[in-house]
Amino acid sequence: MLASRALVRGLQSGFWRRVSTSSAAWAAHTHDVDVIDCSVPQYNNRLDTPLPDVPFVRNLSAEQKKLKEKEKGSWTQLTKEEKLALYRLTHELSYAEMRQGSKEWMTVLGGIFIFLGFTGLLVWWQRVYVYGDVPHTLSEESVAQQTQRMIDMRVNPVHGFSHKWDYEKKQWK
Amino acid sequence: MFSHVLLKVSSDRLWSFSSTASVAARSYSHGKQETDEEFDARWVTYFNKPDIDAWELRKGMNTLIGYDLVPEPKILEAALRACRRLNDLASAIRILEAVKDKSGPHKEIYPYVLQELRPTLSELGIPTPEELGIDKA
Numbered sequence: 299m300l301a302s303r304a305l306v307r308g309l310q311s312g313f314w315r316r317v318s319t320s321s322a323a324w325a326a327h328t329h330d331v332d333v334i335d336c337s338v339p340q341y342n343n344r345l346d347t348p349l350p351d352v353p354f355v356r357n358l359s360a361e362q363k364k365l366k367e368k369e370k371g372s373w374t375q376l377t378k379e380e381k382l383a384l385y386r387l388t389h390e391l392s393y394a395e396m397r398q399g400s401k402e403w404m405t406v407l408g409g410i411f412i413f414l415g416f417t418g419l420l421v422w423w424q425r426v427y428v429y430g431d432v433p434h435t436l437s438e439e440s441v442a443q444q445t446q447r448m449i450d451m452r453v454n455p456v457h458g459f460s461h462k463w464d465y466e467k468k469q470w471k
Numbered sequence: 472m473f474s475h476v477l478l479k480v481s482s483d484r485l486w487s488f489s490s491t492a493s494v495a496a497r498s499y500s501h502g503k504q505e506t507d508e509e510f511d512a513r514w515v516t517y518f519n520k521p522d523i524d525a526w527e528l529r530k531g532m533n534t535l536i537g538y539d540l541v542p543e544p545k546i547l548e549a550a551l552r553a554c555r556r557l558n559d560l561a562s563a564i565r566i567l568e569a570v571k572d573k574s575g576p577h578k579e580i581y582p583y584v585l586q587e588l589r590p591t592l593s594e595l596g597i598p599t600p601e602e603l604g605i606d607k608a
Contacts, residue, residue: 348536348569349529349562370558373596381560382603388561392605393568 343391353388362387511543518549521556528553532566541573541580544587551588555595563597564605571600 334340339351358366362383368376369384376384385392434440453459464471505513517531532550535542542550547566554563567585574580585592585599592599600606 345569345572346536347533348565349532351529353561369560373555373560376560376596378598378603381564381598382605385561385564385603385605388559389565392600392608393572394600394606394608397572398608 341390343389343396345393345396350389354390355387358387511546514542514546515549518546518553520553523553523556525557525559528557528559528562532562532569536569536573541570541577541584544584547584548588548591551591551595551597554597560597563595564600564603567597568600568605571606 341350341352341354344350355362365380365383365387368380373381435444449460449463451460455461462471463469514531514535518528520527528550535546535550547570550566551563554560554566570584571581591597
């Protein structure tokens, strides 16, 4: 039990986002995205939810606060940059940015092929160094004797093996 | 009788969303179907509430986008004016983006909507996503 707890701690500091409602939750307000406070509404980028529960930027600098004040007036007074800034304060990603894909699939496919190739090398080494000799019945001479015996026995004479042998001419049809 | 209850709930101003969200989408074999005009009128009234609050705007918009339709320009105009009352330019731009996304493969819908909304956009000073350059990633 203690070992698993240590494992969780290790993973938390390394990879996982910490989920906490305790004192570490205040860090969420300062945009430290390692900690998510699940007890309050979260910002999210979703195509089916155009207006998320909270704005993306919660703690506004003085300059941003001034811009918000200007927003209360006529929007025709705002410059294009200001309008864009206001949009980015509330939203992290635009719809176009949400929809764009990434090139991650190339990395994944490449990784798959690398590992398949490596496995192939291992299998080849195994074939050469681990497997013993093959039975003598697979030698050419043995196979020829076996084939002759099958012809003599008339194996599958209607549609199969012996059907393909011409017994008059003593050769394959 | 069941349908009567639904209609009554939908005509009440302070409706609960769990029941009316399904009225528009529900098709029943008996009882009155809500017409497109009634649907539009209901939503225009919703966004035209003078003291609409930010939550109601978000809820209304997110619900509307959840339906299998692109909202009529008159509903969107009411929503944009609600954004203006709430001093929320970012949401206004977001609504336009959502409409374009909602049209999906029907590329002719978004230009039509913009054309219908042009007077409102100019009056309120709402830029389109194209004007801000956020229509391309």
